[in-house]
Amino acid sequence: MSLPKGAHRGERVDIGGRSLRVVRAGPATSAAPLIVCEHGAFGCAADWTVVQERLAAKGLRSLAYDRAGLGYSDPGPEPRDGRAINDDLEALLDRLGETGPIVLAGHSMGGLMVRLFALERDRRPVVGLVLVDAVTPSVLSLPGGAQAVEGFGRLLQAVSHGARFGLMVPVSLVSANLIGLPAEAASEKRRVHGAAPHARGASAEVRQWPATSRMAGAVELSADLPVAVVTxxxxxxxxxxxxxxAPAKASKHGFVEHVTGSTHANVLGPRHxxxxxRGLEHVLAAAV
Incomplete structure (x- = not known):
């Protein structure tokens, strides 16, 4: 595999014969739970740069990472469904020695991953979820939902094929910084968006979107779990x-904020x- 060229923030951590890129921010130790940030489809750890900086300024620890096959991470075995992705996250946390409680934050399709992790993993307590303009399992059952997901999958397949011939390099000049990232992270993400391995990895995940949705929707979240929803x-x-x-409304400790004037991408950026x-602080306070 050829990773995007150029320097990148963070570190590559071996999880057993292959490595994932991780970006950690905040104090080395803290009494508060670790905040784990899950990016969306075609995303990478850079997406969370602004959020991580603001959390660090408040003395909170966070971790963002590139899922297998995306960004600066090595590919993983297929199928790349939510269960395989969460196996990798579990292995990553183990390798980093993170055994304490965590809060999971998921943007877009990453919302499916964090919901599934909270439902299926109990080796370390998940004490809260923050869903950022997140995909929900029920999307596939709504009118037109399955067709929209299938269409997105076809689009990413086309992108993956085109990326082999360098067609994503000029596109990345526009697509890579819709969030409004600071210069270093923006440059890093531009290289990622132009790279063929990243497009292949994203396409492999989206092909498994229906399967991941079924897994994540098989059981309801506990009403005792604090859940914040930011749209x-x-x-x-x-x-x-x-x-x-719905997940916040069903929680005894729910929080909802609709961010007027934001977009699906720049809700992660400096303006919003x-x-x-605020959503993360809410679930951290409720978890005490």
Whole structure:
């Protein structure tokens, strides 16, 4: 595999014959739970740069990483469904010696991954979820949902084929910084978006979107689990918006914030990241 060229932040951590890129921020130790940040489809750890900086300023520890086959991480065995992805995250946390409680934050398709982790993993306590303009398992059952997911999968397959011939390099000049990242992270993400291995990895994950949705929707989250939902502006159909809000409304410690004027991407950026920090602070306070 040829990883994107150029320096990158963070470190590559061996999880058993292959490595994942990890970016850690905040104090080396803290009494508060570790915040684990899961990026969306076609994303990478750089997406969380602004959020991580703001958490560090508050003395909170966080970890963002590139899933297998994306960004600066080596590919993993297929199928790349949510269970395989969470196996990698479990191995990564073990290798880093992180055995304490965690809060999981998931953006977009990463919302499926963190929900599934909270449902299936009990070796370390998950004490809260923050879902950032996140995909929900119920999307596939809504009118047009399955067709939209299938169409997105076809698009990423086309992107993957084109990326082999360098077609994503010029596209990355526009697509790579819709969040509004600081210079170093923006440059890093531009290299990632132009790289063929990244496109292949993203396509492999999206092909498994239906399977991951079924896994993540098989059981309801515990009402005792604090859940914060942060949504971006946009004209989503009411059933999709209600599905996004549902996990927080079902929680005894729910939090909902709709970020007016934001987009699906820049809700993670400098103008709007404080809403995500507020969601994280809410679940941390509820977990005490």
């Amino acid at each position: 971006a502006d946009g004209k989503l159909p009411p059933p999709i918006r209600e599905a996004q809000y 990241a404080d809403a995500i920090v």
